[in-house]
Amino acid sequence: MMDFDEALEQFDPALGLEVHVELNTATKMFCGCPAAFGGEPNTHVCPTCLGLPGSMPVVNGKAVESAIRIGLALNCSIAEWCRFARKNYFYPDMPKNFQTSQYDEPIAFDGYLDVDVEGETFRVEIERAHMEEDTGKSTHVGGTTGRIHGAEYSLVDYNRAGIPLIEIVTRPIVGAGVKAPLVARAYVQQLRDLILALGVSEARMDQGNLRADVNLSLAPKGSDRLGTRSETKNVNSFRSVERAVRYEISRHAAILAAGDAVVQETRHWHEDTGITTSGREKSDAEDYRYFPEPDLVPVAPSAQWVEELRGTLPENPTAKRARLQAEWGFSDLEMRDTVGAGALGLVEETIAAGAAPQAARKWWLSELARRANEEGVELSDLAITPAQVARIQALVDEGKVNDKLARQVFDGVLAGEGEPDAVVEARGLAIVSDDGALSAAVDDAIAANPDVAEKIRGGKVAAAGALIGAVMKQMRGQADAGRVRELILEKLGAGEG
Ligand SMILES: [Zn+2]
Numbered sequence: 001m002m003d004f005d006e007a008l009e010q011f012d013p014a015l016g017l018e019v020h021v022e023l024n025t026a027t028k029m030f031c032g033c034p035a036a037f038g039g040e041p042n043t044h045v046c047p048t049c050l051g052l053p054g055s056m057p058v059v060n061g062k063a064v065e066s067a068i069r070i071g072l073a074l075n076c077s078i079a080e081w082c083r084f085a086r087k088n089y090f091y092p093d094m095p096k097n098f099q100t101s102q103y104d105e106p107i108a109f110d111g112y113l114d115v116d117v118e119g120e121t122f123r124v125e126i127e128r129a130h131m132e133e134d135t136g137k138s139t140h141v142g143g144t145t146g147r148i149h150g151a152e153y154s155l156v157d158y159n160r161a162g163i164p165l166i167e168i169v170t171r172p173i174v175g176a177g178v179k180a181p182l183v184a185r186a187y188v189q190q191l192r193d194l195i196l197a198l199g200v201s202e203a204r205m206d207q208g209n210l211r212a213d214v215n216l217s218l219a220p221k222g223s224d225r226l227g228t229r230s231e232t233k234n235v236n237s238f239r240s241v242e243r244a245v246r247y248e249i250s251r252h253a254a255i256l257a258a259g260d261a262v263v264q265e266t267r268h269w270h271e272d273t274g275i276t277t278s279g280r281e282k283s284d285a286e287d288y289r290y291f292p293e294p295d296l297v298p299v300a301p302s303a304q305w306v307e308e309l310r311g312t313l314p315e316n317p318t319a320k321r322a323r324l325q326a327e328w329g330f331s332d333l334e335m336r337d338t339v340g341a342g343a344l345g346l347v348e349e350t351i352a353a354g355a356a357p358q359a360a361r362k363w364w365l366s367e368l369a370r371r372a373n374e375e376g377v378e379l380s381d382l383a384i385t386p387a388q389v390a391r392i393q394a395l396v397d398e399g400k401v402n403d404k405l406a407r408q409v410f411d412g413v414l415a416g417e418g419e420p421d422a423v424v425e426a427r428g429l430a431i432v433s434d435d436g437a438l439s440a441a442v443d444d445a446i447a448a449n450p451d452v453a454e455k456i457r458g459g460k461v462a463a464a465g466a467l468i469g470a471v472m473k474q475m476r477g478q479a480d481a482g483r484v485r486e487l488i489l490e491k492l493g494a495g496e497g
Contacts, residue, residue, distance in 0.1 A: 006253070010253065017187055017214060020213075021165065021200070028163055049133075050142050065201040067131050069198055070195070070315065079301075085100075087101045089288055111125075112125050115187050118386075119332055121318075126168060131164065134160050138151075139154065166200075181246045184245045196275075205238070211234050211236060213232065214244050216229060217252070218253060223417070228261065230284070233277050239376075240377070248276060265280070318449070328492050343364040346389075349386035353386055353391075360390070388413050395420060402481075408423075410428060432475055432478050439487060461489065464494075
């Protein structure tokens with residue numbers, strides 16, 4: 001491994017990203033089986049998705065619609081006529097021994113997505129977005145790695161076989177230099193935001209609805225040719241996308257600097273150790289013996305339909321970011337941090353649920369970002385909703401809890417103790433502003449600290465801090481500090497100023 005910064009002094013990285021999006025259609029791509037996640041193994045199956053001889057596939061119209069909308073949102077051209085193709089290879093979780101995909105006739109092509117990285121815009125060019133079907137899922141039992149090597153036996157679940165996928169492939173992304181890992185992360189994040197805004201997929205990386213393959217190659221600095229690439233498969237979080245790119249840059253650089261050749265291969269990403277390991281040597285496309293699928297009619301969307309779908313697109317993401325920044329009054333840096341943390345949608349929903357923009361930003365980017373980081377998960381995977389965050393801020397605004405107590409409310413909600421109000425109640429976190437209880441605590445503090453009390457009587461109002469501290473300690477931080485101060489000054493006959 002070569003140090004990352006040193007690697008980028010010697011080499012220029014080229015990135016390529018292939019993202020698979022699992023569509024949220026009710027049924028599968030080529031049959032009427034439910035496309036829902038989970039279910040008892042092999043219950044969402046029929047002769048077509050089991051690949052039985054003689055079964056005939058039919059294209060899911062809703063999946064074509066989603067594919068066109070994704071293509072349009074990525075500024076692609078939409079094919080007037082295109083076909084599916086058979087991609088031939090053997091895999092136990094693909095019983096037909098070919099995957100129905102698209103080859104030289106993708107439904108969408110030649111687009112781009114503008115990605116914001118630390119205030120700079122990178123235009124990521126999209127080569128194509130094509131339709132295909134997912135495979136089944138193998139579980140390798142026994143052995144230590146969970147992989148097929150060393151396993152005692154393997155189980156196959158075909159529930160996922162035939163679920164519609166859109167594969168979005170970028171052109172090589174060059175010129176990002178040291179920002180390459182951040183560009184890769186931002187691209188996947190902003191693509192996910194777009195997919196969610198389109199409403200075409202749940203886009204949950206932890207459930208495999210959105211899976212990224214990261215291609216990377218290095219070329220000597222200043223050279224305009226591309227080096228040999230590696231393809232790291234199924235990287236399943238934004239953070240891992242960034243880490244995988246960093247890792248591969250350092251790994252390639254060390255190989256090239258030693259005068260060796262990078263092997264063109266797929267690699268596995270290991271979340272726990274943050275490294276990639278060798279998978280299989282990657283064959284070129286020709287080896288799949290693609291040919292047009294004879295059992296399916298071509299897809300030929302009319303220009304009128306495509307224009308109708310264009311009318312259903314959500315706001316352009318770049319324009320939307322600019323609009324939200326203006327509405328929320330965020331500085332460039334605040335906006336950049338919000339986008340970079342993958343918190344834009346969460347902050348937006350929290351504000352929609354009633355929180356002030358700065359408060360929404362503060363909770364997601366400090367308190368909750370820290371917790372997500374500690375647990376090694378994405379912000380969106382935390383067990384708290386934007387509505388709950390907004391409610392906790394409302395409790396602060398209403399004076400029921402202060403910031404410190406609010407953190408304990410977050411603890412409770414994240415621990416599954418229920419809604420914020422229920423946590424405040426169950427944990428007894430509400431601030432005491434009832435004069436009876438406060439007055440008794442103030443009397444105790446005065447009695448316990450006669451010297452301080454004397455100073456305050458003598459006009460040293462600043463000394464009140466020590467008594468406030470004593471009261472807060474006795475009340476376990478749950479006293480209204482402003483009211484405590486007033487009571488102390490009142491009781492000791494010391495006015496302000
Ligand atoms: Zn089926």
